[in-house]
Amino acid sequence: IAGITQAPTSQILAAGRRMTLRCTQDMRHNAMYWYRQDLGLGLRLIHYSNTAGTTGKGEVPDGYSVSRANTDDFPLTLASAVPSQTSVYFCASSEGGGSRDTQYFGPGTRLTVL
């Protein structure tokens, strides 16, 4: 079934550790995104990529990095995790053919930083 997969489903991490959240899509979408969801704040954009080889900063990029080596994969890295990065992380993708294309979301990764 086509769609977006994220791994891991959940993770408990000690503060200061490095962590990479994985995201893969098989829809050949050009654009991909990373959001975090926190209670009372909705979803906030961390980083995005309009096409393979390019990335951009969203609303809350600090403490996170991304790469887009190919069309399908868009990993999110926390170089040195802090408790404030405890959140649910969603990856999304869109065709990228126009500014109003629908974003399709993965199932999320629940991350707890202790």
Add this chain to the structure above:
Amino acid sequence: DQQVKQNSPSLSVQEGRISILNCDYTNSMFDYFLWYKKYPAEGPTFLISISSIKDKNEDGRFTVFLNKSAKHLSLHIVPSQPGDSAVYFCAAFISGSARQLTFGSGTQLTVLP
């Protein structure tokens, strides 16, 4: 400061009745609005959208109304069904802005059988 606000964290409605979810925005540059629905342990899924050149868009049981002068939009679900119970997120977009959606904080809708 949140540019897209959903002031009701939760809403309960009886099955068969109308559900009305509200959303306000502050940025007049927003010209496209979307509603996403989210079930527990799943990612959000697109529900319905509306362009700022329209004031209403309908898709089956779901209708979105836009009042630009009031910077307000609402989602109507008629009739509500227990399967509609989910968190609903309003989102807004500025055309040409690298596709950055701004989301509201969500409203948990519970449809009671």
